[in-house]
Amino acid sequence: MQHRLLLAAALLVSTSAAWAQVPVPAAKQSKATVLTGATLHIGNGQVVEGAAVAFNEGKITYVGPATGFNAGGTAYETVNVSGKHIYPGMILPNSQIGLNEVESVRATLDQQEVGLFNPNVRSVVAYNTDSDITPTLRSNGVLMAQITPVGGMISGSSSVVQLDAWNWEDALVKADAGIHLRWPAMVQQSPDNSPQVAQRRQARQQGLQELEALLAEAKVYKDQKNDRQNLKLASLGGLFDGSKKLFIHADYGKEIVESVRFAQKAGVKQLVIVGGGDALVVADFLKENSIPVIYSGVHALPARAGDDVYLPYKMPGMLQQAGVLFCLDYDASLHGSRNLPFIAGTAVAFGLSKEQAISSVTLNAAKILGVDKQVGSVEVGKDASLVVSEGDILDMRTNKISHAFIQGRQLNLTDKQKYLYDKFNGKYQGDSKAEVGK
Structure with a gap:
């Protein structure tokens, strides 16, 4: 019995030291x-x-x-x-900080919900302010983040938090300001008419039809008085009056154009492209429609074999020259998010001025996330x-x-x-x- 008490005391001391x-x-x-x-x-x-x-x-x-x-x-x-x-x-957009701690430990993962359409999921209520990763971001000058869910076609809503708080309520800067849509990838026509390819194309088309019906229903629901609240439909209402932004995760140029036109047709007022690998290809389209980009791929390989190997490094400078409002995120790894300032530094070496690079991780990010009047x-x-x-x-x-x-x-x-x-x-x-x- 005495041995067990000593062991328990030792564990308590070691736990206290870890929390220190x-x-x-x-x-x-x-x-x-x-x-x-x-x-x-x-x-x-x-x-x-x-x-x-x-x-x-x-x-x-x-x-x-x-x-x-x-x-x-x-x-x-x-x-x-x-x-x-x-x-x-600095502000880190499109992040799972506080939702994902250790990839191999399932109990620490809370960034994704089951199902295809989850607009009512609020990622911020799962945000863990005691994450060991958060202090490493602050040590490099990153003081705010957009807490973003993943998975499905509509992943849920994101919120902006400051990275020094006792709980998620204290951390909140802007709650549920955006809905995240993962645009389904286009399926290329198969030369041998493969049944697998045909099935994928059919599944994609069905998903888009369901999405169109959901948005149409949500728009009607917003303008009606309802005795019983439908959380899924109610959470989408802000997209049609501009109080919420639709963050569309897409990279391929045709997918960017397709998704924007789809959302505009549905009546969505404010759009943001996340990822934007081909943003330069459709820069005129984005500028014409006043659509900003959260660019994700500075420290990535080019998407196509024939592209300039330095194209991802040059992309921020090119977007700046094209007049597209953009900010940078760090999606290579969650634990590497503290390196956000250094990807901006890479962009400086490939065409972006130093002050423009600072704006890309501060004021531009604040504008895109809708918190520029505050930070x-x-x-x-x-x-x-x-x-x-x-x-x-x-x-x-x-x-x-x-x-x-x-x-x-x-x-x-x-x-x-x-x-x-x-x-x-x-x-x-x-x-x-x-x-x-x-």
């Missing part, structure tokens, strides 16, 4: 703060040298040269960040969600975040990797003379 690695959410801003002396990248393309950024009660109160700052009777705590850079907190740039009246880096935030060699704030709250930038680095660095530095294996 998870940073506690920051407390509400209690005193006015001004950051002075840094180079400010506003997020809209403007840069201010020797800048000051002041914020109080979670809101930005001054942005401009440090010499022009006037406290106006408010007692500001001054933080000298001379020689560093201030940026808006996305360092401007007076917006949330004080910003980061301070010792060097260029888009370069993995100089991206070293010294301060990060969400709604004025200064974050604890500890994460699991830093904890393990400090743990074993201390061990081997203290034992540097020991022989390997002893």
Whole structure:
């Protein structure tokens, strides 16, 4: 019995030590703060040298040269960040952060619901604020994310959250602002008239017919008074008055055009293309219809054998030149999402200017997700969600975040990797003379 009690105590201690690695959410801003002396990248393309950024009660109160700052009777705590850079907190769109922890452990996966049409699924209610992955994003300057479901044809609704909270309710920035549609891939005609190909084409056509009927029913349902609520139909209502956006996941050029025309015919007001591998091919069509793109493939291989091997790297710069509003996401791996600033850095090396690249992961993303009045740039009246880096935030060699704030709250930038680095660095530095294996 005593042995079991000792074992239970040991397990409790080890569990407590493990939880100690998870940073506690920051407390509400209690005193006015001004950051002075840094180079400010506003997020809209403007840069201010020797800048000051002041914020109080979670809101930005001054942005401009440090010499022009006037406290106006408010007692500001001054933080000298001379020689560093201030940026808006970056935003990660189209992410399963907090829904997917360990691929091989089913109990940690909650990003997908069964069935083909699930517009009423709210991904944010499954969002886990205690994910070990989230602190690694904050350490690289990513402070917000769009929590997006997967699976089926209509996966559900996404919400925008800030990445330092006790629970999903506290994390919410914009709830259920978009419905996600996975456009079915076109099926090429088989030269030998294969029955399998014919079946796939028939299944695709049937799925689109069911989708068309669902949207038509939802549009009628929205304009009627109903004694009993239909959650599926009610969740789609916002698509027809513009209060919700339809995020269409499609890559192939013909599929992009087909899906947009399908949605417009159904009466959907606001559209966003996610993925957009062929966005450049249909750039004129997207621009003409004012449809933005969440581009997913910067660190990917070209889709076609004859394409320029560097085309994915060049794509952001080309979309910028074509006048298409776009932002970048990181869909290569969930755990690699912390590398969002570095894919923007890759785009800088292949045609995008540095300030345009910063906009592609800050203000552009905020505009596309519908939160640009609140975040996305360092401007007076917006949330004080910003980061301070010792060097260029888009370069993995100089991206070293010294301060990060969400709604004025200064974050604890500890994460699991830093904890393990400090743990074993201390061990081997203290034992540097020991022989390997002893």
